[in-house]
Amino acid sequence: MALNEHEEGFLRRFIRENMPLAPPPAQPLAKQDESIQPVIERELAKGKRGFVSMEEDKEFIARVKHTMRPKEKLAQWLARTLITRAQALAMTPAELSARVKQIEEHDAAEGPREPRRPASPFVPVDEVPPQNRSRFLVVG
Numbered sequence: 484m485a486l487n488e489h490e491e492g493f494l495r496r497f498i499r500e501n502m503p504l505a506p507p508p509a510q511p512l513a514k515q516d517e518s519i520q521p522v523i524e525r526e527l528a529k530g531k532r533g534f535v536s537m538e539e540d541k542e543f544i545a546r547v548k549h550t551m552r553p554k555e556k557l558a559q560w561l562a563r564t565l566i567t568r569a570q571a572l573a574m575t576p577a578e579l580s581a582r583v584k585q586i587e588e589h590d591a592a593e594g595p596r597e598p599r600r601p602a603s604p605f606v607p608v609d610e611v612p613p614q615n616r617s618r619f620l621v622v623g
Contacts, residue, residue: 537557543557543571546571546579547560550580550583563586564582566579566582566586
């Protein structure tokens with residue numbers, strides 16, 4: 484028996500409105516241990532893991548080498564461009580070059596950044612920028 488357009492619309496709306504949002508799981512979930520201690524012990528039992536330096540990531544360095552400045556380290560490149568490893572590996576070399584060029588143009592348009600504030604509040608007066616002198620106890 485075929486349904487007419489009105490009946491079919493009614494049935495579709497009825498099913499949509501009365502369908503549960505998510506089907507119940509086939510089996511109830513097993514109760515999990517609330518403590519993190521077993522996880523910590525398991526990770527400690529695996530032993531010491533080796534440290535890998537960013538400078539040893541040959542794939543990443545090869546991808547970004549053409550956009551690095553002379554004698555620039557990878558950490559300096561990351562700080563300058565704010566491009567993550569995943570983003571750089573996902574881009575083509577042309578896209579990466581265009582993005583780095585865009586970042587450099589933006590930085591050039593902003594002009595030089597203000598010097599950082601000295602770590603110690605006790606510094607000679609000539610080392611404190613004039614706009615920051617009121618924030619420091621000036622010695623000498």
